[in-house]
Amino acid sequence: MSALETQMLCKNFGALAVADKIDFRLEPGARHALIGPNGAGKTTFINLITGRLAPSSGRILLAGQDVTALPQEARVKRGLGRTFQINTLFRGLSVLENVFLAVCEREGLGNVMLRRANARRDLLDESYGLLESLHIADDALALVKELPYGKQRLVELAIALGLKPSVLLLDEPAAGLPSSETAIIFDTVQRLPGDIAILIIEHDMELVFRLANRITVLVQGAVLMEGTPAEIAHDKRVREVYLGERDHG
Amino acid sequence: MFRWFNSDKGSAVERFVQRDALKPIELLPWILAIAAYYVFPSYLPLGSQILLTILFAISLDLALGYAGIITLGHAAFFGAGAYAAGLYALHVTGEPLSGLVVAGLAGGILGFLSGLVILRTSGLTLIMLTLAVLLLVQEFANRARPITGGADGLSGISMKPIFGQFRFDLFGHTAYWYCLIVLFFVWLFALLLVRSPFGRALTGVRENVTRMHAIGAPVRRRLVTVYTISAVLAGIAGGLLAQTSQFVGLATLGFERSGEIVIMLVLGGIGRIYGAFVGVVIFMIAQDTFAKADPAFWSFWVGLMLVLIVLFARGGALGVVDQALRWVRKVRR
Numbered sequence A: 001m002s003a004l005e006t007q008m009l010c011k012n013f014g015a016l017a018v019a020d021k022i023d024f025r026l027e028p029g030a031r032h033a034l035i036g037p038n039g040a041g042k043t044t045f046i047n048l049i050t051g052r053l054a055p056s057s058g059r060i061l062l063a064g065q066d067v068t069a070l071p072q073e074a075r076v077k078r079g080l081g082r083t084f085q086i087n088t089l090f091r092g093l094s095v096l097e098n099v100f101l102a103v104c105e106r107e108g109l110g111n112v113m114l115r116r117a118n119a120r121r122d123l124l125d126e127s128y129g130l131l132e133s134l135h136i137a138d139d140a141l142a143l144v145k146e147l148p149y150g151k152q153r154l155v156e157l158a159i160a161l162g163l164k165p166s167v168l169l170l171d172e173p174a175a176g177l178p179s180s181e182t183a184i185i186f187d188t189v190q191r192l193p194g195d196i197a198i199l200i201i202e203h204d205m206e207l208v209f210r211l212a213n214r215i216t217v218l219v220q221g222a223v224l225m226e227g228t229p230a231e232i233a234h235d236k237r238v239r240e241v242y243l244g245e246r247d248h249g
Numbered sequence B: 001m002f003r004w005f006n007s008d009k010g011s012a013v014e015r016f017v018q019r020d021a022l023k024p025i026e027l028l029p030w031i032l033a034i035a036a037y038y039v040f041p042s043y044l045p046l047g048s049q050i051l052l053t054i055l056f057a058i059s060l061d062l063a064l065g066y067a068g069i070i071t072l073g074h075a076a077f078f079g080a081g082a083y084a085a086g087l088y089a090l091h092v093t094g095e096p097l098s099g100l101v102v103a104g105l106a107g108g109i110l111g112f113l114s115g116l117v118i119l120r121t122s123g124l125t126l127i128m129l130t131l132a133v134l135l136l137v138q139e140f141a142n143r144a145r146p147i148t149g150g151a152d153g154l155s156g157i158s159m160k161p162i163f164g165q166f167r168f169d170l171f172g173h174t175a176y177w178y179c180l181i182v183l184f185f186v187w188l189f190a191l192l193l194v195r196s197p198f199g200r201a202l203t204g205v206r207e208n209v210t211r212m213h214a215i216g217a218p219v220r221r222r223l224v225t226v227y228t229i230s231a232v233l234a235g236i237a238g239g240l241l242a243q244t245s246q247f248v249g250l251a252t253l254g255f256e257r258s259g260e261i262v263i264m265l266v267l268g269g270i271g272r273i274y275g276a277f278v279g280v281v282i283f284m285i286a287q288d289t290f291a292k293a294d295p296a297f298w299s300f301w302v303g304l305m306l307v308l309i310v311l312f313a314r315g316g317a318l319g320v321v322d323q324a325l326r327w328v329r330k331v332r333r
Ligand SMILES: Nc1ncnc2c1ncn2[C@@H]1O[C@H](COP(=O)(O)OP(=O)(O)O)[C@@H](O)[C@H]1O
Pocket: A013, A018, A036, A037, A038, A039, A040, A041, A042, A043, A044, A045
């Protein structure tokens, strides 16, 4: 059974088909890359999977169960975690609090009213440990909005990891980062437990080939091709549509 | 190795935890309130007004300051509580504590029902809808003359002694202590609430709704819950007004009360509980001072003060204090 599956998934914005009959499978433990030119519909695809957008038609299955009609939070509870291409953080809160909030929700504490959150030292320590592993523990008490962009990018990842997802969707996690910080992100992703299924959107082909064992190419909302990195690298259409285009750029 | 350094794990988490510890200065409002009782015995009715307005501001802070629900209609719940307490005293019993429960229920039910509908929206739409709810309730109170007394309001309310022991006296001694003790418990509850996982998650909703969804929080339900809690507290504040002034009029549902409470909270600083204490006191003193110095234009000066705060001190008076403290610490280093 796939960790995540979409069947004939469609999304139209007016006349524009941003997701066009996407049949997709993410296997347990996969390191799956989603590539495609800007505007191909990659982010939209992730928004459909997480429930941020409702599909025009088609189905979404998590671990074999149809979640198409479920709200976002129900999907998160079933192990779906994501990061955003554009930082989506609690800017006015501290870095530690950003992760702590996610960890508390994961533990189902969000409705607990008359006990102190800080009494859960174990969860605070866990959140802090996550920051350490991403090398941002020194900024644990700084407000997110005071951090440089690169570190904010790491907080983005830390929040998703705090959910301990079984399916992790990474939308250009290293977008706009210098290579030193890109390395931290990719090392972290590479060190994640093998049983997490990861779908990553990334433009840097070198990184994609290093990380992924499966690649899907999306063009104008439709799957152009799917295969192993080697198959993708040698496919003529992909070279024309995507790789070739980037060689010139 | 260097355990005493700041970057040590124990100390960063420790300092994070320490932020929530009760500090001695947090007892100051209570010391001042008790001192005021002895220093200004002839101002006790005004004192009671201040105390119940602080309670009202705390209720608003939960919704506006913590959860980020911008509302201009909070007087709807205050007024609902006031009318409920008044009607209860007139038609059922003048027993005050059960009257407060009824007032809280009235505010809470109205908050829950209106919250279910209006909290689907956000931004300007939401502000307009909070106003619409207030106008609806106002108009209802105005039209339902046989029940509410219309423009004449509810009078002739008489209260029984608290616990059958402490009767409400002409000089407002009992009323002052009554308000103070109710405020104290509401303050304790609010502190507990904002430091709970639920309360922390509210700040998450305020800071970023999209991310809150993405970490699996049922955002709408949380908003309706806090809005209801906030409305219960606003109802209790209204109930206190009805019981201590023994009159309920349309002004309890007034737009002015709605707007002023927002101004007070912003003056003091939103999202910090104590902004309610500081803001209400500053506003009342400023109103009094300006009214004496310039009876014709005092509201202009209050407005100017608000503009300055919003432009230059977004955290309100307490925000300014915070910044000053941070600056002093930096200079000392
Ligand atoms: N909310 C929206 N309304 C209308 N069009 C949208 C919306 N979101 C995205 N689009 C369009 O859908 C297309 C795909 O966008 P996106 O999924 O962000 O692409 P990618 O992530 O592959 O760069 C783009 O042409 C974009 O302009």
